[in-house]
Amino acid sequence: MPDDDRWYLPSFETAAEERLHRKQRLAAGFRLFGKFGFEEGVAGHITARDPEHLDHFWVNPFGMSFRHIRASDLIRVNAAGEVVEGEGTVNTAAFAIHSAVHAARPDVIAAAHSHSIYGKSWSALGRLLDPLTQDACAFFEDHALFDDYTGVVIDPEEGKRIAHALGDRKAVILRNHGLLTAGHSVDEAVWWFVTMERTCQAQLLAQSAGTPVLIDADMARHTHSQVGSHVSGFVSFQPLYQTVVREQPDFLD
Numbered sequence: 495m496p497d498d499d500r501w502y503l504p505s506f507e508t509a510a511e512e513r514l515h516r517k518q519r520l521a522a523g524f525r526l527f528g529k530f531g532f533e534e535g536v537a538g539h540i541t542a543r544d545p546e547h548l549d550h551f552w553v554n555p556f557g558m559s560f561r562h563i564r565a566s567d568l569i570r571v572n573a574a575g576e577v578v579e580g581e582g583t584v585n586t587a588a589f590a591i592h593s594a595v596h597a598a599r600p601d602v603i604a605a606a607h608s609h610s611i612y613g614k615s616w617s618a619l620g621r622l623l624d625p626l627t628q629d630a631c632a633f634f635e636d637h638a639l640f641d642d643y644t645g646v647v648i649d650p651e652e653g654k655r656i657a658h659a660l661g662d663r664k665a666v667i668l669r670n671h672g673l674l675t676a677g678h679s680v681d682e683a684v685w686w687f688v689t690m691e692r693t694c695q696a697q698l699l700a701q702s703a704g705t706p707v708l709i710d711a712d713m714a715r716h717t718h719s720q721v722g723s724h725v726s727g728f729v730s731f732q733p734l735y736q737t738v739v740r741e742q743p744d745f746l747d
């Protein structure tokens with residue numbers, strides 16, 4: 495993890511404590527994805543890098559509802575795609591995409607992807623989001639388009655192409671597919687997904703009603719520095735975390 499994130503992220507005495515923390519945040523992320531209706535059958539995955547085995551990640555077991563996932567249900571997958579801890583199998587697409595992103599981006603602790611309705615609707619347009627709102631500026635010059643579609647991602651080489659498109663940005667729109675976000679914490683990756691989905695919804699609504707006014711580039715860049723930082727993403731997630739702790743505390747188990 496980059497040194498410049500340590501001032502706002504929680505610190506831990508042991509890898510085991512940090513692992514449990516990440517798994518609980520990850521389980522919370524799934525409950526929120528379920529609550530917001532981001533599930534589409536068995537599609538969608540959020541991953542968190544293991545704090546000790548840095549080329550392993552934690553992910554949801556294939557076929558389990560986001561709405562039921564507890565920290566103890568998560569599985570750990572190694573660099574070969576094998577489940578080395580926990581019960582269940584890994585979604586082939588989850589491994590193909592997320593292993594490539596985690597490998598290409600050592601700074602990325604977590605990555606989120608689902609077939610949420612506004613994200614996939616926007617993705618069909620094959621273009622980047624515009625700076626139409628303050629919240630949209632989190633993605634200004636900080637998201638990419640994967641301008642291809644080749645079916646369900648099962649080939650690790652396709653995952654590498656997606657990671658290459660992402661580059662050093664926080665998010666990538668997968669054309670005709672959906673959104674993928676990344677962060678220096680699980681909190682951040684989940685928040686970027688939630689707010690990017692809503693940003694797609696807002697642009698679709700605004701364009702349906704008329705011709706939106708864009709925020710100019712200098713102001714969008716300035717606003718990005720305010721709402722698009724790693725710490726901003728982390729902080730913005732906290733109210734969501736509080737709601738899921740109060741409403742569904744069993745995810746912590």
Ligand SMILES: [Zn+2]
Nearest residue numbers: 537538608672
């Ligand atoms: Zn997908």
